[in-house]
Amino acid sequence: MDVIDTLVGIVPGSRMDALRDGRKVARTHAQRSYEVLLTPTTPGDFGIAERFAVAAYVAGLHQAPPTAAHYSEALATHGGAALARAVAAAVAQTLAQGPSGAYPPGPLSIEDTPAPVFALSPEVAAALGPKLVAGLAHAHYLVLHPRDAAPSRFPPLKAAGWTDDSIVSLSQLVSFLAFQIRVVAGLGVLAATP
Numbered sequence: 001m002d003v004i005d006t007l008v009g010i011v012p013g014s015r016m017d018a019l020r021d022g023r024k025v026a027r028t029h030a031q032r033s034y035e036v037l038l039t040p041t042t043p044g045d046f047g048i049a050e051r052f053a054v055a056a057y058v059a060g061l062h063q064a065p066p067t068a069a070h071y072s073e074a075l076a077t078h079g080g081a082a083l084a085r086a087v088a089a090a091v092a093q094t095l096a097q098g099p100s101g102a103y104p105p106g107p108l109s110i111e112d113t114p115a116p117v118f119a120l121s122p123e124v125a126a127a128l129g130p131k132l133v134a135g136l137a138h139a140h141y142l143v144l145h146p147r148d149a150a151p152s153r154f155p156p157l158k159a160a161g162w163t164d165d166s167i168v169s170l171s172q173l174v175s176f177l178a179f180q181i182r183v184v185a186g187l188g189v190l191a192a193t194p
Contacts, residue, residue: 002027003034004180007066008187016191030180037173038074046166049079050132051173053087057136058174060091061143064181066188086127090136094118098144115145134160135170142174 002010004027010016020027038051052075059068076084096116103109118140125133134157141153157167 002031003070004030004183004187007070007184008191010187010191016187019190020187030183033176034180037169037176044165044169045161045163046169049075049083050135051169052078053083053128053132054135054139054170054173055177056084056087057091058139058143058177059181060088061095061140062178062181063095064185067177067181067184082127086124087136089124090120090128093120093124094136094140096144099146101145101147103147112147115148116140131161134162138167138170139174142171143178 004010005017005020008016010020038055039048043051052071056068056071056075059071062068072084072088075087094116098116100113101115102112118137120128120133128136138153138157141148154167157170162170
């Protein structure tokens with residue numbers, strides 16, 4: 001199963017299938033990235049349920065309905081309905097416009113905008129647990145205010161139990177989702193164009 005094809009509704013032999021097949025290497029690598037980042041054979045200390053929780057959260061922040069539905073359903077399968085509800089509540093509580101934040105001092109500083117705050121209710125934070133709260137806070141920052149990149153972003157992750165390897169995987173997953181969401185949106189427009 002190719003996840004992007006599924007999200008767009010591409011069927012074998014269709015015009016869109018032929019279009020995607022014209023970029024066979026890109027198609028193959030996008031699917032392989034999905035598998036490696038979301039369902040690796042050895043997930044290490046970044047569990048499969050945690051990966052789908054981050055994916056559902058990021059897709060929710062992007063307000064990408066087909067992709068968000070896919071990851072929410074996968075989260076319910078891999079992490080349970082309670083975790084899926086907690087992640088949906090986290091999206092609702094932290095949804096904001098972006099990207100925003102501050103550029104280094106210079107000519108782009110005129111475009112600085114206040115960064116959205118990541119704040120969860122105590123109930124949602126408790127349902128997620130400290131490790132996922134820290135992971136979602138990091139994802140929130142990467143999605144909504146990446147301009148505010150700083151080394152100070154990593155100690156809270158480590159304090160919550162994220163290792164160097166899992167922080168890299170977490171960041172890669174957020175980046176992959178931004179790519180996947182845009183590809184699905186673009187292909188959806190193409191599919192709707194006669």
